[in-house]
Amino acid sequence: MKNTKSYPAEVYLNGNWMPPQGAMVSVFDRAFMFGDGIYEVTPFYRGKPFRLQDHLGRLKYCLEEIKIPFDFSILEPLMFEALSRAGLAESDAAVYIQVSRGVAPRTHYFPDNPEPTFLMYAFPVQLENFQEKRWKVLVSEDFRWQRCDIKSTALLANTMSNEEAISGGFDENLLVRDGFFTEGSHSTAFFVSHGIVYTHPEGPHILSAITRKVVLEICRDLEIDYKEEAFPFDKISEIEEIFVTGTTTQITIVDSLHTGGKEIYSAQKGEITERLQEEFWGRTRV
């Protein structure tokens, strides 16, 4: 089912707080023209940031990769201000940040001396009931580009895939490239097979996800075997558990996988996922 989301009461755009109706960006903004921008979503558990430096580090990496200059010193205090202005200083929430290359006459090459367009706002997120969720997931072809490590606002391939899933009554996609699972349309994919947790290695075909990093840390601490290896689609019959992770997804159990109108996997067990969920809960709720 499609969720109805509402707009935040206020957004921060290029130095000022304002209602979203008044937040105007030029039609020549490069995010509008080309999707030439980077975004980041940072979770706050009852007002406390979780892995803030990892999120800011990824934003920095992505902006440097696409050569958008940006002053990071302003970010942290503004994030807390975004939460308190939205009345979310003590709540489960997230802060959205978007930086585009800014406004310039339309050329494919980057303009000299860009002035980035900077948007931020806070929004409430339900972060409490992830252990109860059971997702029905559609397997889709991964037709994204070769730089999925860049958290670009150009998300058309992800949105097309996810639209197919949601309109078909699914909760998320698992994407397959060249016979191997890469990740979800907006989440990281994990497979448990013969007691070992598999996830795609970092690189150009997945986002270097922060929740993925936390889950692998937990695996090490709980002595759960894991491999950063792409899991082959044709070994589905050897899967014991599947889960997807993300900042707002947290650790969500995949109950079934579908393709071509058929169910091709149905969850039997969940012990490893449940151990990871329990530990994740503890680490986020300190």
Ligand SMILES: Cc1ncc(COP(=O)(O)O)c(C=O)c1O
């Ligand atoms: C394609 C993709 N992979 C993975 C993730 C999970 O990343 P993170 O755990 O950093 O939220 C996201 C989150 O938006 C995503 O869009």
